[in-house]
Amino acid sequence: MGIKIKIEIFGALMKPKGQDNFEYETENTLISEILAELKYRKEHVKYIIASVNGQTVQHVERVNDGDLLRLTTLVGGG
Numbered sequence: 001m002g003i004k005i006k007i008e009i010f011g012a013l014m015k016p017k018g019q020d021n022f023e024y025e026t027e028n029t030l031i032s033e034i035l036a037e038l039k040y041r042k043e044h045v046k047y048i049i050a051s052v053n054g055q056t057v058q059h060v061e062r063v064n065d066g067d068l069l070r071l072t073t074l075v076g077g078g
Helices: 031-037
Strands: 003-009 021-026 048-052 055-057 068-073
Touching: 021 031, 031 048, 031 068
Parallel strands: 003 068
Antiparallel strands: 003 021, 048 055, 048 068
16 A cells, blocks of 8 residues: 655756646655656756655655655755
8 A cells, every 4th residue: 555745846856747746646665766756867866855844864764654755956056
């Protein structure tokens, strides 16, 4: 049985489904697996910052049913 999470995408990241805010059903709970499901390329994933319910987390962390997963990228400059 899968889980349902809310995903919010910020910045220049690709917007799956053409939206930056959507509900997502998945069998996977690892953030890295969810990123793969969303079709983010492996070489880009290392630049994606994930947070779950407001806490910045590593891609090896898991999400639970009802969680809010926010995805963004580092902004460079100097």
